[in-house]
Amino acid sequence: MQSPFFKNHLELKAKMVDFHGWEMPIQYSGIIDEHKNVREHVGLFDVSHMGKFKISGNVESQIQNLITNDISKISNNQSIYSPMCNEKGGIIDDIIISKFNSNEFLIVVNSSNIKKDFAWIKNNIKSGEIKDVTNEYALIALQGPKAENILKDAGIEQIENLKAFHFIESKFDGVDCIISRTGYTGEDGFEIFFDSKQVQIWNKLLELGSKYGIKPIGLGARDTLRLEAGLMLYGNDIDETITPLEAPLKWTVKFETEFIGKTVLEQKKVEKKMRGFEINETKRVAREGNKIYDQGKEVGVVTSGSFSPTLGKPIGYCFVPLEYPIGKEIKIGIGDKQYNGKIVSTRFYKR
Structure with missing residues (x-):
């Protein structure tokens, strides 16, 4: 499949890859350059491959049953992040639910899980209507310390007053948009939804952002940015064998609500925990599946790894045993060697 901006990526000489069936840009100028540009200036991401479902009707309590977080805590024009668990407490996906009003919601899911999530949600929403609008909506992320300046220059009123995980419905370049103060980079930024036929918005944002040093950003830098910021990648860090209590997502589990998997999560003993690690003696990068050792014994496994440009x-x-504290020295197997590493927080970067 191709995003609405496929031709734009080719014009910008992006290196394209297959990502869960979508032809997407992995990099333009280079991962480290793009990464630093988002941290220091601003970057433009095509994330149209993310799944988007509209749910309408008397569905709020049914959506609550699907997620571990508490949907009653959000108001209209607000969004909430949450795992969605199966009956065993394993994570089916981590999603964002946006509330327009008590009868209208938009759910954004990972591109690898579109079919699975749609079937799961449809099966558990007994009344109300669910529609897959993935291909109807383009989705662009504008991320970095200069992101707000660009939208101010575009004439988006009150954008400076928009709080994190809140959204507005506004016009950008004459096109109806949903502009949400969310992202996957650890920087300030926005995600912008609009009719997928309105592809001119990509170039308009690059034009408006030129004086702020904007660059297009591929999936490679998106991965290094999210890794530094302590954000999970579905399929690597979390999946249906991992619970939110084992991942660093305990803050999203509200046991005072009712949700699928609650009973198991209340009763299951947590024996392993996701931690961050850093390696100081080599520039070699640990990858998913590499092993963690302690005193010669295999004790854990790497889920994500990269070189941190920051x-x-x-x-x-x-994942390591629950009792392993931050600061503990470990060994990380890369190839046929073991390198000295240290357990740290999963949050490597805070702006």
């Missing part, structure tokens, strides 16, 4: 060293996430 910290200048290899970092990643791993």
